[in-house]
Amino acid sequence: MFKTKDARMNFFYSIGAAIVILGALFKMTHWSLGPISGNVALAAGLIMEAIVFIVFAFDPPKSEESYHWENVYPELLDESAERKPRKVVNQIAENKELELSLSSKLDKMLADAKLDVSMFERLRGGIEKFGASVDQINQTVDVGASTHKYNEQMNLAASHLESMNALYALQLEHGKKQSEFSKKYVEDIQKSAEQSEKFNEELQGLTSNLSSLNRVYGGMLSAMKS
Template sequence: MSRLYGWGASIVILGALFKIQHYPFAGLMLVIGMVTEAIVFFFSAFEPLHEEPDWSLVYPELAGIEGAEPRKYDGGSRAITQNVTISNTLDKLLEDANIGPELIGNLSKGLQNLSDNAAKMADLSNAAVVTNGYIQHVESASKSVVELSQSYKNAAEYLKHDLSLSQEYGNSLKSAVTSMNQLSETYQKTAQTAKESLDVSSQFNSSIKNVTTYTDKLGESYSKNAELLTKAVEALEGNVNSGKTYSEQLNKTANNLMALNAAYELQLQSSGTQSDSTEKLNKTVGALVDNINDSLTNTKQYKEEIEKLNANIRALNSVYGNMLSAMNFNVPR
């Protein structure tokens, strides 16, 4: 239908252009344009009616402003109430997807929990930084212990080979062993602390996994909602496109009417000029009629005078005839 409207409008505009500019065959082009416009209007009657959505379902405050009456079509033979609107379609889609107020409430709570967890994750990130630093120190201590253990092994080997050490060296060795025991206890405590830190890290990883799982589920819900909203938006865009097509039709019709108004204005100007010429012609014809009337009057007078002259001539002929008769009667034979 849009192509029919476009082609028909172009032909109508060409007809108006030919008529306005007084091109050759302007009358024929104008007739073709008017016939084309009539055909376009005839086919526009078969175009489906534009469905107006019931916005009161989305905005309840609009209820009662305009009365919704059922539209009649199909030649006036039957009336079908257009109860299916975009809002009803969206509600039906949400109902089919089992998306109710409870799920939306849970979604809101989930978003709130996600926001809280994200805020807590900042603190956990700081704890992770501290934990990393602590682990680095533990690794350094482990390296030191390994080096010390290696030194202890070397010292033990040296002690095995040298049994002639003094008692002081033995006491020093005992002190060193005591220090080693203390260092071992410290290492065990450090290892236990590291283990606890690892447990905390494992719990943190579990929490992160739970949050990730919940986020995935939430993303799936978002995807489903996005698909539903996309379908609703596509339906709305279809109606918007139909509304745009209808507005383009109105704009084209308005342009055609403007062209016709311009043609009518030129016709009115030509009619005004023709009216002035007709008025002058009427005045001239009136003067001619007056002259003819005067001529008729003079002609009547001339006719009357001719009739009088004929009567006088007949009387004179009669006198002359009588005189001739008298003269002929007196002549001797």
Template sequence: MAKLYGLGAAVVIVGALFKIMHWNGWQILLPLGLIVEAIIFMFSAFEPLHEELDWTLVYPELAGMTDPDEVEGIKEAGKAGQVTLERFEDLVSNADVGPAAFKRLGDSLEKLSSTTANLSDLTEAASATSLYVNNVKSAANSVGQLSNNFVQSNQAIQESVSTLTQSYGALAQSVKQDITSISENSRAYGSQLENVNKNLSALNAAYELQLRGANDHLKETQALYGGFGKLMTDLQQSAEETQKYRQEISQLSQNLASLNSIYGNMLAAMSVINNPKGSLKILIYGTR
């Protein structure tokens, strides 16, 4: 009968598994398993009852515990067994068995009783255990695959980080060189601007009385210098404005050349006014 129970329970578990996983064929396996289980229960009705052990053969004191007529006889037999009880008490006292030992014994008996009460759910527990084992195996395989993917991803990330670090190092070195070059060029431009400022100051001091008509041009020059100051500030903030800065320097040079040409023509005109004949020759030769 034990083998029959095992085979029937296996069919029921397989049918339930097919039903839970929604596999094809569960419409056949699940009813087949339930029919087999019903047949097993039918056979179990004819199974002989479990043999009840006669504990009175081992413990005579238990005989007649449920018969009121034999209570008096049990009391007399208890007196006869008092010597045995006293020996048992001596054994317990010599064995140093305290309340803690009896408490542990009581807990063990309670656990044994709970386990015996739960034996009726053995079929359901076996089904759940089989499903649980399958899920654990699947989860273990998934975890192993996930671990392999994680290791590969970690290696790829480390390689990418190493390459990115090298790229950042090269970029930082290039930026540092560009900043150094821009700083040197800025110093050269500052020196040139300082020389231009000195020249313009000397020119303005020398021709202040004679070049009042050129105030508009001087205002434009001052506006250009203001633009240069702003341009220098923008140059410190961004290296991308260097090209624009160079264009402004070139334009300033052209404007200064034009301004110097205007100043030369004005000086020539003033010389003509002071010395018409000599200046006329200069103008004639100059026009040639």
């Protein structure tokens, strides 16, 4: 199953770590699995952790020889081998050659596409016309937005005017009722004044009759005394 020692040791370390984690989990959650309680699981985990560290202490780290650098650098096999100088590349010449190559390719592409100065001038003129058209569209959009805002303000003013008309009509109706009430009040006062005048006349007639009756009664008393 495991062909190398490193694979076997890695499997052993992983299983030991798993046992330690399960022991801590059983202890913290107070789980139990048959005779295996939390304390038993934690003790087994700690013992396993100790065994892992003891085994790890006797497992020496890898040496440089285990990496087999000679497969990459064969000169490491020969102790008397001299260091080979690296080939110095003229970076400036290569960059210049690359620039010339790119320039020639670009000129060839422009020639194949028949792109000359007049073509770029026409392209620039088209872009300018397109920019002018965009400006006109923006102006049209601004006018539309202003018109929409004006319509909103007009609708708001019409709504306020309707409210004022309704209030004015209510005020007129209230004034009309007040006028009718005042008119009736004046009529009632006039009727009361007429009745008061008639009452005064009747009161004066009664007073006159009483005076006449007193005179007759006085004369009768005088005649009876004589």
